[in-house]
Amino acid sequence: MSVARCSLLVLSEDSAEGAHETLVALAKNIFRLVDSSYDWQRVRFEPPEGEGVRKALRGNLWKSREPRDYRARLDLIGYIATKLLEGDRAFVLYHIDGDRPWTEREASENVAKFRSFIETDVRQFVEHRRLQGGRASAGELALSQLLLLVPYYSIEAWLFQNTRAGARFCAENAACRGKHVPLFQAWANDRGALDEVVKPKNQVCFKGSHNRQLAEGLDVEAVYYAGKSLHHAVESLHQNAALLAALAATRPPA
Structure with a gap:
């Protein structure tokens, strides 16, 4: 078994069964665009x-200011901060x-509120812990190690880009009998179209029931060159020096 050279705590607002495995499969493919030689x-x-x-991961509870959500939200803040303090x-x-089509991304409140969540609550927790340990100067580095993936409208805008598998799942659905196969064909012909679809999960018969399989077989390079939300996410990861160094450390010996 290979020895881990870096670690990622993988969190998602999607609380559906298999959401973690789906996001891990997606991340493995996306990181290949950041470092093609990483292992x-x-x-x-x-x-x-x-x-x-x-509980705090369900939906957008991370941005809730309701008193009833305080304990769960604090658990999440501490959990993130503790991971970031493990090292570089x-x-x-x-x-x-993003909860908006890509062309309306400036109207999405989620990214701005998430940045505020990190810059206030998590930063304060991290800096408090650093001060307790006598290492206050390293707090900024830790926060740079929080990586954000934001698909527009939702994660299915990326996953349904596996159009061949999506069309097959639709054709195999007894209740649908291939009704949405032409839709997947249209998305295959225009890789930028899915980023503009509101609630793409509701556009097809199987909704999110095959997300893990779609993620595992996704051609992320084709989606990247569409130049929309996945492209933006990958470019942000490319600018993260800590991530680049960590992925480089996983490469097999020359």
């Missing part, structure tokens, strides 16, 4: 643990949906 077997992909954390090869990968 995913030397990366440890960690699931969220603890009922409080799992410890990362948090967080998926939130």
